[in-house]
Amino acid sequence: MxxxxxxxxxxxxxxxxxxxxxxxLFELTxxxxxxxxxxxxxDEDIAHDVLQDxxxxxxxxxxxxxxxxxxxxxxxxxxxxxAVEKAKRQLVFEKLSSAEDQSEDHxxxxxxxxxxxxxxxxxxxxxxxxxxxxxxxxxxxxxxxRMLGISESTSKSxxxxxxxxxxxxxxxxxxx
Amino acid sequence: MKKLPExxxxxxxxEDLLKxxxxxxxxxxxxxxxxxxxxxxAVWEKITAELDRKKVVPIWLxxxxxxxxxxxxxxxxxxKFRTDDKFQDQELLSExxxxxxxxxxxxxxxxxxxxxxxxxxxxxxxxxKFYPEEKSKRSIEIIAAPxxxxxxxxxxxxxxxxxxxxxxxxxxxxxxxxxxxxxxxWSKIKPGLQVKTPFSRTESELQxxxxxxxxxxxxxxxxxNN
Numbered sequence: 001m002x003x004x005x006x007x008x009x010x011x012x013x014x015x016x017x018x019x020x021x022x023x024x025l026f027e028l029t030x031x032x033x034x035x036x037x038x039x040x041x042x043d044e045d046i047a048h049d050v051l052q053d054x055x056x057x058x059x060x061x062x063x064x065x066x067x068x069x070x071x072x073x074x075x076x077x078x079x080x081x082x083a084v085e086k087a088k089r090q091l092v093f094e095k096l097s098s099a100e101d102q103s104e105d106h107x108x109x110x111x112x113x114x115x116x117x118x119x120x121x122x123x124x125x126x127x128x129x130x131x132x133x134x135x136x137x138x139x140x141x142x143x144x145x146r147m148l149g150i151s152e153s154t155s156k157s158x159x160x161x162x163x164x165x166x167x168x169x170x171x172x173x174x175x176x
Numbered sequence: 177m178k179k180l181p182e183x184x185x186x187x188x189x190x191e192d193l194l195k196x197x198x199x200x201x202x203x204x205x206x207x208x209x210x211x212x213x214x215x216x217x218a219v220w221e222k223i224t225a226e227l228d229r230k231k232v233v234p235i236w237l238x239x240x241x242x243x244x245x246x247x248x249x250x251x252x253x254x255x256k257f258r259t260d261d262k263f264q265d266q267e268l269l270s271e272x273x274x275x276x277x278x279x280x281x282x283x284x285x286x287x288x289x290x291x292x293x294x295x296x297x298x299x300x301x302x303x304x305k306f307y308p309e310e311k312s313k314r315s316i317e318i319i320a321a322p323x324x325x326x327x328x329x330x331x332x333x334x335x336x337x338x339x340x341x342x343x344x345x346x347x348x349x350x351x352x353x354x355x356x357x358x359x360x361x362w363s364k365i366k367p368g369l370q371v372k373t374p375f376s377r378t379e380s381e382l383q384x385x386x387x388x389x390x391x392x393x394x395x396x397x398x399x400x401n402n
Contacts, residue, residue: 019224026220031212038213051215055223060230107199113206120210136207167199 011068033079040083040132042121050082084147093126111170119169127162134159
């Protein structure tokens with residue numbers, strides 16, 4: 001894992017603005033950062049912009065990082081916030097009807113990460129962002145609501161909606 | 177081939193298997209190991225270019241900000257000195273009303289008389305005094321002056337006009353000998369009042385050449401050149 005290879009010595013060199021160390025950190029973490037941005041945005045170009053902005057901010061502000069061991073979490077936080085900033089304009093939170101709420105909850109199928117990834121990327125932008133922030137990155141609903149400018153209850157209902165959609169999409173993908 | 181004995185699993189094995197099939201459980205297993213995507217190779221060049229650009233900009237910005245502050249300070253100082261000079265000039269002109277004989281002249285707004293209007297009409301319509309709304313450093317006391325009544329004078333439309341003011345006898349004793357010269361201009365381009373004091377002239381010269389021409393000439397002539 002990246003965490004194991006990012007040792008304190010490397011972080012010290014990055015803080016000292018050593019270009020080689022910066023490149024090493026970039027190589028170790030670029031996939032993690034880009035994948036997170038790409039899954040939230042589902043747009044390669046904007047995800048590249050987020051990747052660039054994230055690393056520029058990381059290299060400029062790493063000297064202010066109080067706990068170097070939290071570097072990866074800090075980088076993920078920056079990425080998520082930058083992606084949300086970019087996505088905010090296109091985020092639409094669909095109003096959920098009661099019929100969708102009562103939809104079938106039974107699920108009997110085996111799926112893998114590849115299939116799950118496809119299903120996640122096919123979700124609507126609003127519910128996809130909430131799903132990524134809560135389920136993948138572990139943000140509480142309150143903070144997600146603050147970040148996206150929605151209420152806590154909207155965040156919860158969007159997550160449930162995302163999960164229901166995921167089940168449907170996975171079943172469809174398995175049948176295809 | 178030896179046949180090995182078979183063992184039966186637990187009765188709950190099927191239920192356990194169904195539990196693992198549950199969506200939430202599979203989700204929990206696969207989310208941390210979602211496939212990762214690689215970005216384009218050109219991103220690193222863009223990041224380094226951005227980092228280098230941001231290194232240069234702050235220094236440039238600091239210098240330009242400092243230069244802007246200095247320029248603003250200089251400009252404000254210069255403009256302040258200029259306005260102070262203007263105020264001083266205004267005070268010199270308006271500090272004391274100019275005395276001619278017993279009457280005092282006070283500043284009135286200048287209006288160009290039309291051909292049909294008379295000087296007398298203007299004198300009646302125009303406000304007699306100019307009251308400044310805010311007092312300057314040395315406030316001017318407003319002195320009530322008797323209203324001047326002047327005979328009606330008509331201005332013809334010719335370019336050069338001469339205005340004859342009838343004789344006004346002023347006792348010689350009241351005429352103060354002074355070094356000051358007063359020039360009043362009604363010119364359209366640069367109207368105004370100018371006070372000059374030729375300090376090179378001595379008191380003795382004053383005695384020899386008395387200034388008060390009003391005593392010598394019984395008629396004061398004003399020439400208006402348009």
